[in-house]
Amino acid sequence: MDNGSPDSDFFYRTDYAHDVGRGLSEQTVRHISRLKGEPGWLLSFRLKSLEIFQKLAMPDWAPLKKEDLDYGNIRYYLAHEQFPKRNWEEVPEEVKRTFDRLGVPEKERKFLAGVEAQFDSEMAYANLKEDLIRQGVIFVSSSEGLRDHEEIFRPYFGTLVSSSDNLFAALNGAAFSGGSFIYIPPDVKVAQPLQAYFRINAEQFGQFERTLIIVGENAEVIYLEGCTAPRFETTTLHAAVVEVFALAGAKVQYVTVQNWSDNVYNLVTKRAKAFEDAEIRWIDCNIGSRLTMKYPALLLAGERARGEVLSISVAHNGQRQDTGARAIHLAPRTSSQLIAKSLSIGNGAATYRGKIFLAPSADHCRSHSRCDALLLGEEAISQTFPEIHCQGEGCTVEHEASVSKISDEQLFYLRSRGLDERGALGLMVNGFFSDLIREFPMEYGVELKRLIEMEMDDIGSGESVP
Amino acid sequence: MGVLSLQNLSLRQGENILIENVSFDIDGGGLHVLMGPNGAGKSSLLKAIAGHPDYRPFAGQILLNNVPINNFLPEERSRRGIFLAFQNPIDLPGVSVAQLLKSARQARLPPGEVFDVISFYNEFYEALGSLSMDRSWANRSVNEGFSGGERKRCELLQILLLKPAFILLDEIDSGLDVDALGLVGKTLRRLREAGTGILLVTHSRKLLDFLAPDSVLILHGGRLTGSGGPELAIEVERRGFQMFAKERNG
Structure with a gap:
């Protein structure tokens, strides 16, 4: 894994075949959709999302106001082609150079079952091991997922994170491009991880990938994502949406190492739904970005479903990591564990927002959350906002917190x-x-x-x- | 063989004079015992030798092999062979014993030399064995949840692996049972035979009898008020420190 090595701060000049220009309008949205050859229902979804985006505001508690970002000055779609190459040699030269330098092909050979590499708006490369393809595993870009597997894609898409969920989910709904589509058939256990690399190369650009993961009954998968960008003076936006479905008895681990450069606003909505006896783990590490707002959520919808959110965040000088976790217990005997550790350095600020909700239908559940903050420096800031609502009977809910130096x-x-x-x-x-x-x-x-x-x-x- | 010398060393904290005009030498292979009532300045003196930023001499010199080290950072002193075994070593949550020692050894690596992990672990396990510690120690967080005796043992372990030329031991015997005390005694004797210079703060007669120190120094009110052979320790035990309130050479 090289996302975030010191050498991630480099940049090769790139000429894009497709650039929809600055600003987001109905016209841009239609243009993106046409380029991708999308069906009408998806275009409607995009346009509806755009409408929602124009109306929505940021919630009061957010460390960012809607008007803090200049949406008219961001480029919403930059790509060479709409669909990724399966063969490394066919990847455009400067893209290949970038991922070579991040060590992608080497990692693929060494320990990954499959790799995708997104360069700005589109996946440039996607490859999955032969035996997994034969077992029916699908690991493609979201555009390919829609084009080739609409029957699996459509029933799940947008059902966990709707565009009205929040401002940046709406923005993503309108402008999304790239991201992974993963389907693991029932009982298939993928031993090695699948990895996606997200690279922002361009300046004043927005990356809006959308990842959809469906793990069949008793199937297992580990998905890793790494995010890097070169350092620019201007603002870059990363607003992703991730939806994960773990069907009965499935096990999913979603691991993120985010090391965006300091000019990136990282505003991501991640949600996973666990059915009966399923297990979901979000393992989330936020080191980079100017501001991150990300609260991976667990929807424990089936009996005995288990969920975990483990998060590490590091806020150095001038950075703000506003992270946390959510656990929504809807079914009996579900359990959640949320563990967050943050480090604030210099005048860096780390905030933890935890929300634990146990519905009346969620009896005999357990939830444990702990958040530990470490401060380095007199100006370092740590804040914690835990919120717990328990309506289920016979539940055990614990929360611990500590701040240390x-x-x-x-x-x-x-x-x-x-x-x-x-x-x-x-x-x-x-x-x-x-x-x-x-x-x-x-x-x-x-x-x-x-x-x-x-x-x-x-x-x-x-x-x-x- | 090396020598660690204090020459007319004085320390203060704010207005408070902690140590006044203290001089003595520790030779390689020498063993000296520092005694004194509570608050006499024993721990302060040890910390000053190790370079604690709160205990900086305002007068006098600390010399390591004739090199003045007053201005050396604690890490430089450590790398040059001074080791302070703390009376109450502090917890380092999440930092394993193996990691601490690996990092400390790496910090001593001459420039350009590559750290040899395998030989480190061989030595590490051997040192554990010689202190009757099992291998599970490698992954324990330093001092966290350790009993008093375990903390002291962990300090000794570090001495064995860092191989300092001079060790300063602040009540290494406190809170130890007879067996553990025997282990401390044997380890110190071995180190001394190998040429390590030792400055030992202790009240333990057992340890003194076992080690037969070269000299006993009495610190009272921040000043060296007595020095002599092991018999001085017996005298202290019999008659208390009061008689050493004023300077007196035995």
């Missing part, structure tokens, strides 16, 4: 063992996250530790020579 005595202890200040802080911070990092696939865990250590560069040198 690395003490001078801890630092001195480590320095007296020979570690310099940066090394000491890095070790303590990795210690703070260690139990969650263990939950990431190993290749990611190693990289993650390194990424977090790199964040230590943001700390001013506190103690110096006397």
Whole structure:
């Protein structure tokens, strides 16, 4: 995994065959839909979403107002082609160079069952191992999913995250392009992860991928996504929508390592629905972006469904990570676990918003949430907003929270063992996250530790020579 | 063999003078015991030698092999061979014992040299074995949930792996049972035989009898008011520190 290595900040000039220009209007939406050759029902969906987007505002609690972003100055669709290549050699040269540099083909050979690589608006490359194709696994771009598998795609699409859900879900509904469509047939257990790389290459651009994952009864899959972009002075927008369905007895892990550059607004809606005995885990790591607003949700709709949201966020100087989790218990004997750890560095701000709702129909459920914040620096900010509504009978709901700092005595202890200040802080911070990092696939865990250590560069040198 | 010397060292915290005009030498292979009533400044002196930023000398010198180290950062002192074993070592949540030691060893690596993980673990397991610690220690968070005895053992483990030239032990014996005390004694004796210089703050007669120190130093009110052979420790035990309130050389 190389999303987020120091070398992710690079840029190759690119000429796009398709550029719908700046600003979003009915005309742009129609243009995007026509390019993709979409059916009428989807165009209607897009236009309806656009209408909703124009009317909706941001909620009062949001750290971002609608007018904070200049929607007229963003480019909504940039692509070479509408459909991805299956063969690496056919990928356009500058795109290939970018993903080569991020180590994509190498990772694919080493430990992935399938790879997709999105460059700005479209997937440029998508490939899945032969034996999985034979077993009926589908791993394609969302446009291909719609074109080739409409009968599976349509009944699920937009049913978990409607365009009226929030402003950026509406924007995504109007302008979406790219993202993965995954279908795992019943009883198929995909041993190696499927990975998608999301790369924003262009300036003043919006990436609006839409991912739909349907995991059949007793099937299993792990999906990894990594997000990177080069650093620009101008604003870039990433507003994705992800819908995950885990049918009875299915197991899904959705792992994100987001390391967008500091000019990216990352406003993402992620929701998963678990049927009877299904299990869903969101493992979410937010390191980059100017502002992230993301609260992966679990809809526990079938009896004994289980869900987990594990989240790591790091807010360095000038960054705001507004993250959290939601667990909606609708059925009896469902359980949820939400664990969030955040690190705020310098004047970085990390906010946790947790919402746990247990419906009257959800009896004998369990929910446990914990959020731990670590502050580095006098100006670092951490906020926690837990919200719990329990209407079900016989439920156990727990919430714990903590805020801590690395003490001078801890630092001195480590320095007296020979570690310099940066090394000491890095070790303590990795210690703070260690139990969650263990939950990431190993290749990611190693990289993650390194990424977090790199964040230590943001700390001013506190103690110096006397 | 090296020498760690304090020359007319004085420390203060705010207006408060903690240490005044203290001088002594510790040679490689030497073992010196520092005694004194509570608040005499023993821990402050040890922290100052290790470079704690709150305990900076305002007068006098600390010399390591004739190099003045007053201005050295704690990590530089550590890498040059000074080790402070804390009286109450602090918890490092989530940082495993193996990680701590790996990082500390890596910090000592000469430039250009590659860290040899395999030989590190071989040494690590050997050191664990010699302190009757099992391998599960590798993954425990440093000091978190450790008993008093386990904390001390973990300090010794670090000494064995970091191989300092001089060790400063702040009441390494406190809270230890007889068996653990025996282990501490044996480990220190071994280190001393290998040429390590030791400064030991202790009240334990058992440990002193076992180790037979080269000298005993009495610190009272921040000043060295007595020094002598092991018999001084016996005298302290019999008659208390009061008689050392004023300077007196034995």
